[in-house]
Amino acid sequence: MLSQYIIVGLVYIAISLCVTIVVSIVNPGKLRHKLVTVFITALIASFAGALIYTIFKPVFNALASLQQINIYPPLIAAIIAVFLLIHISSSKDS
Numbered sequence: 001m002l003s004q005y006i007i008v009g010l011v012y013i014a015i016s017l018c019v020t021i022v023v024s025i026v027n028p029g030k031l032r033h034k035l036v037t038v039f040i041t042a043l044i045a046s047f048a049g050a051l052i053y054t055i056f057k058p059v060f061n062a063l064a065s066l067q068q069i070n071i072y073p074p075l076i077a078a079i080i081a082v083f084l085l086i087h088i089s090s091s092k093d094s
Helices: 004-027 035-055 072-091
Strands: none
Touching: 004 035, 004 072, 035 072
């Protein structure tokens, strides 16, 4: 049982890392020196997405899953949170 929690945590860390890499490729100028902040934001949001998944589990059961871990809620939450971070960061720089 503990190993399943470790695997789930590693999957969420991998999702956060992927979101960070995509943000650094798509938007290299705005958050160039803030990639650790982007990673932490994506990590928190991916765990928040997992919490949302547990609350709305019947809705997400229709979506596909990967190795018994539904990756869509943490992925969606991480992407939304990072783009909100980009928006907030760009408005503070202006």
